[in-house]
Amino acid sequence: MTTWIITTSNQIAGLVAMADRLGSPVTIVGVGIDVLPAADRVLTVPLTEGLPAEAAAPVVCAAVEARPGDAVLVPDRAGERVLAGALAARLGAPVLTGVVAVADGLFEIDRFGGIARERIRTDRPAVLVLPGGAELPGEQAAEPFDESAEPFAARITAETSDAEAGTDLSSAKRIVAVGRGFRAEADLGLARDLAASLDAELACSRPVAEGVGWLPKDSYVGVSGQTVKPDLYVAVGVSGQLQHMAGVREARTIVAINNDEHAPIFAHADYGVVGDLYEVLPALVTALGRGRDRGRDTR
Numbered sequence: 001m002t003t004w005i006i007t008t009s010n011q012i013a014g015l016v017a018m019a020d021r022l023g024s025p026v027t028i029v030g031v032g033i034d035v036l037p038a039a040d041r042v043l044t045v046p047l048t049e050g051l052p053a054e055a056a057a058p059v060v061c062a063a064v065e066a067r068p069g070d071a072v073l074v075p076d077r078a079g080e081r082v083l084a085g086a087l088a089a090r091l092g093a094p095v096l097t098g099v100v101a102v103a104d105g106l107f108e109i110d111r112f113g114g115i116a117r118e119r120i121r122t123d124r125p126a127v128l129v130l131p132g133g134a135e136l137p138g139e140q141a142a143e144p145f146d147e148s149a150e151p152f153a154a155r156i157t158a159e160t161s162d163a164e165a166g167t168d169l170s171s172a173k174r175i176v177a178v179g180r181g182f183r184a185e186a187d188l189g190l191a192r193d194l195a196a197s198l199d200a201e202l203a204c205s206r207p208v209a210e211g212v213g214w215l216p217k218d219s220y221v222g223v224s225g226q227t228v229k230p231d232l233y234v235a236v237g238v239s240g241q242l243q244h245m246a247g248v249r250e251a252r253t254i255v256a257i258n259n260d261e262h263a264p265i266f267a268h269a270d271y272g273v274v275g276d277l278y279e280v281l282p283a284l285v286t287a288l289g290r291g292r293d294r295g296r297d298t299r
């Protein structure tokens with residue numbers, strides 16, 4: 001049996017951890033990347049300039065000779081999800097998301113934000129879409145995979161960059177998450193100040209991204225968004241509904257700031273501030289600044 005990891009970057013610590021649990025020899029297939037973390041076998045599917053990773057799907061499918069019992073691990077990122085779909089179609093394999101445990105070929109999956117757990121056994125390979133995780137050092141030069149399969153004829157014709165994009169929340173150590181407690185988009189500046197003070201990334205609840213569109217869609221945390229495991233998660237004006245908290249279960253410390261003492265978030269928080277975020281955030285940013293200044297004085 002083999003565990004396959006398909007990736008376009010070295011941000012695969014989460015996948016390597018799952019591969020360790022599966023215990024089979026590991027083959028990493030890098031798409032458009034040729035120096036990868038060490039594994040039993042490391043292959044690269046080269047990408048010519050202007051070709052998006054998704055276009056390499058036919059070549060990636062040719063490279064992955066998965067057999068029943070094999071697991072194919074793919075990071076939960078936009079381009080790679082397309083590769084997961086192509087591989088599943090080619091292998092006749094199920095795509096499993098939310099896998100939390102594997103034992104003897106039995107995959108355990110959280111359902112409904114973790115209130116139920118489903119167990120799945122398959123007599124085919126399984127394609128698992130998982131949070132990629134932190135970056136690992138590139139240690140092994142990959143062998144090029146030479147195959148006659150033609151990539152799709154897609155081309156990158158233009159690129160627009162989003163000021164907020166490019167953050168992989170799944171590997172962030174500190175996160176400030178904003179919810180609908182903010183009255184206006186401009187007020188998110190308060191949360192950005194706090195994030196800057198804490199050297200944290202900015203995330204949000206689903207309505208902030210999908211509803212009012214104040215932050216990009218890949219910024220929201222929860223059962224249908226990102227799964228995160230930071231050391232510190234500061235939830236500001238977030239009510240703490242089950243669907244949101246499902247994405248935060250592995251956070252080490254949760255701090256909640258909410259003006260409703262009965263908000264569900266307080267049942268999940270290690271520390272809670274019952275108060276108006278419009279007063280609490282500026283005070284917190286000032287206090288953190290003072291703390292830093294004091295630290296400088298004593299050096």
Ligand SMILES: Cc1cc2nc3c(=O)[nH]c(=O)nc-3n(C[C@H](O)[C@H](O)[C@H](O)COP(=O)(O)OP(=O)(O)OC[C@H]3O[C@@H](n4cnc5c(N)ncnc54)[C@H](O)[C@@H]3O)c2cc1C
Pocket residue numbers: 178179180181182204205206207208220221222223224225226236237238239240241242243244257258259260263275276277278
């Ligand atoms: C199938 C499904 C999937 C979903 N998936 C997700 C998901 O992945 N992620 C997700 O986040 N949601 C998801 N949701 C939505 C989820 O159920 C909640 O509706 C959502 O998380 C609520 O977002 P919120 O906490 O920002 O807003 P609200 O629930 O409106 O909470 C706002 C909070 O701000 C507080 N507040 C208001 N004013 C202030 C103030 N001045 N100072 C301090 N606090 C204040 C309020 O007390 C309240 O607790 C899903 C829903 C469904 C049905």
